[in-house]
C-alpha cells in the first residue's frame with residue numbers, strides 16, 4: 001500500500017497528513033513572513049503540533065500563494081510545500097499519492113499551474129483533486145451514519161473560510177456546482193476590518209495582522225440582537241457588558257498580546273440573564289469613552305466585537321453590496337431541484353474557521369427560519385473542529401478502497417495534459 | 431497537451447499586463463460608488479496594509495535555503511518540456527499576478543449562461559430593502575451618507591475622519 005498524503009491547501013492554513021489518520025500531522029500557516037528584524041522571508045512555525053518558538057510577528061510582512069481563495073503564485077507555493085514535505089511530513093513525493101483540495105470554480109489556468117506543481121515540480125506518483133464541500137459532506141456522513149447527510153446522501157455545506165464563504169449543496173458525494181453560491185468575505189477580510197476599526201478608534205494596528213487575528217479569535221462574537229447590543233455598548237462603566245481590554249505585546253515582559261480581564265470579556269454572556277431594559281442611554285459618544293491607558297499599549301473594544309462578525313450576516317450594512325449568509329443559503333437551495341429543498345434545510349453543515357465565533361449557529365438559525373417554508377425542518381450541524389473538517393473528510397476518502405482508481409497517474413498526466421485529467425475527478429474516467 | 435494557450439488568450443494577456451490590478455475590477459464601471467465598493471473589498475483583502483516598507487516582491491530575494499528544495503525534482507535543462515520553457519519565459523517577464531488579473535484573462539463572460547463559473551457563483555446583492563446603517567467609522571447607527579462614495583457616518587466628527595482617511599482613498 002503506497003503512502004497517500006492528504007493536503008488541505010487553505011488560503012490561511014495548510015492542513016497536511018496521512019490518509020487514514022484521525023488528524024493531520026501538521027497545521028501551518030500557508031504563507032511566508034518577514035519579521036521586522038529580518039531581511040528574508042521565512043517559514044512560520046506550525047500551529048499544530050504547537051511549538052515553543054516565539055516569533056516576533058510585530059509588523060511582519062506576509063506573502064501568500066493564495067489570493068481570493070485560489071492558488072495564484074505557484075513559485076511561492078512550491079517553496080512552502082517543499083518545506084512542508086521535507087521538514088514536517090518527511091515524505092518522498094515520487095513514492096506518494098496526493099489528495100489535494102481546491103475550491104470550486106478554479107480557473108483552467110490555475111488548475112494547470114497546480115497540476116504542474118504536483119507532477120512536474122514534485123513528481124508525485126498520482127493525484128486526486130477534491131473540493132472542500134464534498135469532503136466535509138463525506139466526513140459528516142461517515143461520522144453520523146444515521147443522520148440525513150448519510151441516509152439521504154444530501155447536505156448543504158456552509159464553509160466560512162479564510163478567503164471567502166460558500167454555500168454548496170452536495171448530493172451523492174458530488175458538489176452541485178451549478179447551485180453553489182459565494183460571498184466574497186472570509187476570515188481575512190474580517191481581521192482586516194477589525195484592524196481598521198481599532199486603528200481609527202484607538203491605536204494604530206494596521207501593520208499587526210497576527211495580533212489582530214488573535215484579538216478576533218479571542219474577543220469577537222455574533223450578536224443575536226444588534227440593536228440591543230449597540231445600546232449596551234454605549235453604556236458607561238460596569239453596565240457596558242461589551243467592553244473589554246486587550247493588551248498589546250511590549251516585546252519585553254510579554255511577546256504575545258492578551259485579554260486583560262477574561263471575566264470582563266465574558267460579560268456579554270450575561271445578556272441572556274439580564275432583564276433587558278434601557279439603562280437610560282446617556283448619549284455617550286465615542287469621544288467620551290473612557291480611554292484605556294494608551295501608554296500601557298492596550299486598547300478597549302466595545303461594539304467592534306460583534307460588528308466584525310456581523311459583516312458575514314449583513315455585508316450591505318457595512319458598505320459591501322452582497323447578500324448575507326442566510327440569503328446566500330436560500331439562493332443555493334433554490335438553485336436545486338425542489339425535491340431536495342426540505343432535505344437540504346434539514347442538513348446544513350457549518351465548517352471553516354470563521355464559524356467558530358460564539359453564537360454563530362444560533363444567529364444563523366434565527367435569520368434563516370423566517371426565510372424558509374414553515375413546514376420545513378431546519379437543522380444546523382456544527383463540526384467538532386471546523387478547521388479540520390475538510391482534512392478529515394479527505395483522510396477518510398483517501399483511505400477508501402476505491403480511492404486509487406479515482407486518481408490521475410503521472411503517466412496519464414504526461415500523456416493527456418491537465419484539462420483531460422481534470423475530467424477524471426468529476427466524471428470518474430479520463 | 432492542452433497547455434498551449436490559444437492565440438486570443440495570449441493577445442489578451444499582453445493587454446491586461448498593463449492594467450493595474452485595482453483597475454481590472456473597477457474597469458467596468460465609471461461610477462464612483464461601484465469603484466469605491468470594489469476598492470473597499472480589495473482593501474479588506476490586502477495582506478500588508480500599513481506596512482510602507484513592502485517593496486515589490488522579488489522572488490529571488492524571497493527564496494529559501496537550498497536544502498529546503500531537496501524534494502523538488504531537479505530537471506536537466508535539455509529535457510524541460512516546451513510548456514515549462516514558455517512558462518519560464520513568461521515568468522521572467524512579469525511579476526506574480528493576482529486573482530483578479532487571472533480572472534479577467536480567463537474571459538468567463540464568454541461562457542454560455544448555463545455553465546457554472548466563478549462569476550455565476552457570486553451571491554449577488556441582497557433582496558431585502560430594509561438596511562440598517564452603521565457608521566463606517568464608529569459603528570453606531572448612522573444617519574448620513576457621503577455624497578461622494580456612499581459610505582455612512584453618524585456625526586461631524588466621524589465625517590471628518592471619513593474624509594481624511596477613507597473617502598475614495600481606496601480608489602485613488
Ligand SMILES: [Zn+2]
Nearest residue numbers: 565568584588
Ligand atoms: Zn460615527
Ligand SMILES: [Zn+2]
Nearest residue numbers: 576578579597
Ligand atoms: Zn466618502
